Amino acid sequence: MLSVVFCILFFNLSIVQAEPLHVTVVLSEEGGVYQEFSELLRVKMPVQKFALNTVSVNQPLAASDLYIAVGMKAAEVLAPRDIPVLNVLVPKAGYDKLPHAPVQHAVPHSAIYLDQPMERQVAFLLAALPSTRNVGILYSTPLPELPNARHLLAEKNVRLHEKSVGGAQTLNDALESILGESEVLFVLADAGVYNAGTIRNILLTSYRKQIPLVGISQAYVKAGALCAIYSTPNQIALQAVEAVRLFSESGKLPSSQYPKEFEVSVNRQVARSLDIRIEDADRLRDVVRKIP
């Protein structure tokens, strides 16, 4: 009798657990990298377990077990909501600025950052250009990771030259100034300095000064940077799927984290033009990966 009841309860439970987890992907914009990312998610998530629904940030949200905010705009929209949200493709600085009220969510809020941890970046910089002793950084507003960078570089006996852009200081003046004292221009994510409109001239100016630029995405390398370290949407999607699986199993999201996997890209043409000897991308990636 008891066993019959148990069996019934077990079956009922198994029936309940067999129902797929409803996941709504909220895109900051339709198309582009965001769309690509949502497609990757769909491919990587087993259909039996997850019912994936993709909407744009402007569209009304349907009831769902979990929401994945793709990009900053989606993150900004979903942040105030008391719903479980996994933020992806957001820079750490951006995510940290979001209003998380109440601070302790009843439901889990987590993120997979877009940018690389400063340790990884510094390791990559030094692996690619081991002889570098003077590194230049431009920023429009003081960056939270700047002290960390300062500290990490100092550990390796590398001087960091910083210049703030804005006010009376034009971009060109700051660039001229920083390039005058640095051997490499180290890009930190700051749209106030590095954007579609300025990158060409920054690259041109640095090229004329024979100073290489280390970027933070493959687009930088394509535009003329010497090399870059970054995570691809695919790598982040895999990490996101892991987080969602964890959520479906435990009802919890992993704490916010940097991407685990990353890629390295090198522009050989730029290296030749600047007469710089640099390891190939795979070697560099391997070197960086070994660093704890």
Next chain:
Amino acid sequence: MKQHGIERQTLAVAVIPILILALLLESYFTYTRFADLDRALFERAKLIVHQLATTSEYPVFSGNNGLLQQQVDTAFAQQDVNSIIVLNRDLKYLAGAGGARNTYEQVLFRNSLSRTDDIVTFREDRNILWFHQPIVATQIKLDELGNSSAGNRSNTELGSVIIEISKDRLNREKIEMLGLNLVMLLIVLLTSMLIAMRVSRSITLPVLEMSNAIRRIGEGHLDTHIAGNQVQELDALASGINDMAQLLQQDRNTLQQRIDIATQEMRLKKEEAERANFDKSRFLAAASHDLRQPMHALGLFVGELHSRLDSVEQRKIASKVEESVEALSSLLDSLLDISKLDAGIVIPQIQGFDIDAMANRLVQDFIPVAQRKNISLRVRCANTMVLSDPVLLERILLNLLSNAIRYTPQNGTVLLGCRRCGENLRIEVRDNGIGIPTDEQQNVFREFVQLANSARDRSKGLGLGLAIVDRLARLLHHSLSLRSAPGRGSTFSVTVPRMFGVEELLAEQGNVPFAPLPKLDRMENLQVLVVDDDMLVRISTAGILESWGCHVFAAGDLQESKDLCSQAQLDMVICDYRLPDGDGLMLADYIKEHYEIQPAYILISGDTAPEILQAATERGLHLMHKPVRPAKLRSLVLFLLKKRSETV
């Protein structure tokens, strides 16, 4: 309506559509070509400004003004660029070329034109095209992930480029093109005009030729021929005209033949008529001569017979015979006269003469007749000369007087009056006889009309007197009028033109009273020569003269007359005009030469030819026409004798 020649109309038809078409095409192509040129310049200028804006990006970004100036100079070297100016984002001048005169315009651009990024804006006037393009940083797409807050800053404007493009070359090209087009238009027009004129000439010249040909045909040159023409219709017209001319020629020939025939016939008829007329004239002349001759003799014989008879009974019979002869004679006279007048062979001899003398003589002649009816015959003179034919006028008055006396009853009055009437003289014959009813007044001038003689009493005349008067008055252009009423007498009047300038002469001569001469008084022992080739006439004339107491010599020809003239002292010569060896005029001339004291000369003629009268008048001879009535002869003889005695 205004008329236009074929040439002008053809020209208009050919040229106007071509002109319109050419103008339309020219306008269309010129317009499209201009638009192309405008567009090309515009595109090129846009390209220059675009290129400069692109290449200026880095120099402007990097503040490399030297490089910027190089770029500007490169752009400025391009055709049609007037000036260039490059400004930074604060409108501060960075570089330029060709003078910075367009500073004003750039302000204008900034203020008045709405601009979207990287879009060229422009402004233009007649000669200048201004372009403005902002210098915008080239966009290189970075990973926009997480850049949402900074994404808007991407299209930063670094500065701007303003280029002034000159339209001078464009305008020059346009003018050249326009000129070329106009020249082409002109060439097309001229060519079409030439062709049209040639074509129209090929029509107008033949038409003119035809018009000339038709005019020549109209002038009678029917042999005119028009050459054929290449134009079908004109050729048909030409051959039509040729055919017409040919037909006209044929018709004219036929007509000419008919006319010739008709003319021939007419000439024959005319000759016939002339011959007939000549025959008639000859008949009349012959009749008047040959009939008068025996009548003349008969009258004179009867006159002599009457004077020689003793018994009353015999004298009575002789008187009857005398009356009959007289009637016959006047009858013959009238018939011959009217025949001559109708034949038109009487030609008036107009001259000035003394009408008073004529009037007196006529009255004198009619006194014996008037006395028989105890009619008071009076004359009233006007003391003037008239222009007329004396013989014919005398005949008119004689007939009128004879008529008046005939129709005036016993103890009546007949007046022959002359009255001056302006430049004319009105000669009236007035009686207080039976008168003529108004409705008969026109009839009295017709032949053989006698109002009071229904029994045709020959003693009352033949009814030809007034008909002759009417014909003579018309012949002389003297107006004849009649005033009369039944029982109140009649007045016939003839208006004759007066002759001026001789009144004084007449006044000197004085008015000779013409009292009737006592019978037989002054004809005793007159030496009279009678010359006539007709023996009967000679004997009868001599007989009556002898019965009047004259001493008569008779001669049959001219020679005999001359002989007699030399033998005797003649007082008077009565000579026939026609003589076997000459004529009466010759004898008159002869006598004029050989006589100191000229004898009175009476020429008697059976002919009524005007030449004889003319010749007689020239020589101052008195002419009497046969038959001569004894009373008339006697009156003339007495008149001449008196005149001669006055002269002597």
